């Protein structure tokens with residue numbers, strides 16, 4: 001499932017036609033829309049999300065994250081621009097085609113869980129299949145599988161109020177996976193959970209994603225969460241896409257002070273890879289080997305256990321570079337800049 005947004009705009013209120021660019025700058029269009037009483041929630045977003053990729057959308061509250069996520073399914077109708085789904089232009093679908101596509105290919109997990117209070121775990125999880133019109137037996141089988149997948153086996157008959165926040169969100173996740181969507185959208189799914197549970201749920205998501213390989217768009221305002229979960233991170237500010245790249249790109253070369261502020265509290269050595277500091281070739285002698293994807297933190301741990309030269313392999317067991325213990329300090333200083 002490849003998703004592509006081109007020149008996507010969302011203006012709430014005001015006169016909608018205002019945002020056709022016609023050679024004007026983005027700033028001009030924003031000014032004009034605001035003068036007409038509109039609120040620009042998304043301005044000229046261009047983004048491509050690859051099959052199997054996990055893209056995280058980050059930004060302060062009000063920066064347009066939920067609006068962007070919802071525009072991807074037209075739950076929020078974009079003002080102009082295009083959204084395509086494996087080459088199908090979503091903007092050209094009529095109401096029933098859109099509903100059919102949403103039901104079969106997309107699903108969403110919400111911050112506040114959005115469970116039906118008068119239905120059991122099983123009743124909530126099987127809901128999407130009920131809406132699709134599947135028969136009771138097959139939807140029950142599938143729902144029970146999903147409940148087991150998220151670790152809630154034996155809780156099928158509980159009601160939402162009998163579960164903890166973390167368990168309720170597991171129900172939300174099971175429900176969203178029930179229809180086996182190709183595109184999985186999560187809007188701050190763990191924000192309502194306390195930090196320990198949150199970390200556990202991130203692990204759970206990573207575990208699920210490693211076997212499911214869906215195209216995932218995940219909204220958060222927490223950079224640590226973004227870095228753990230995302231292949232790439234897209235940063236929004238006031239509806240503008242400021243930067244899109246790997247956690248390492250963003251930590252190592254933030255586009256501006258706004259982006260940098262998100263990464264201020266981050267342990268950079270856990271994100272920046274040793275690869276950019278290594279010497280090429282194989283060393284005459286080495287005390288350990290790490291993958292090229294190792295972070296400076298991994299390397300410093302290897303040195304901490306007594307190694308003085310560490311080699312790096314390319315995944316095919318070829319050693320393609322190395323680092324000496326005495327060069328780590330310089331790398332850490334560089335990374336902290």
Ligand SMILES: Nc1ncnc2c1ncn2[C@@H]1O[C@H](COP(=O)(O)OP(=O)(O)O)[C@@H](O)[C@H]1O
Pocket residue numbers: 012013039040041059060061062063064065066067068
């Ligand atoms: N239905 C709406 N009508 C008017 N303004 C809205 C609506 N939904 C969101 N907004 C505004 O659009 C901006 C972006 O909102 P949102 O996408 O919810 O941001 P985020 O999810 O990043 O907090 C905010 O300023 C918000 O107040």
Ligand SMILES: [Mg+2]
Pocket residue numbers: 065066067
């Ligand atoms: Mg939001």
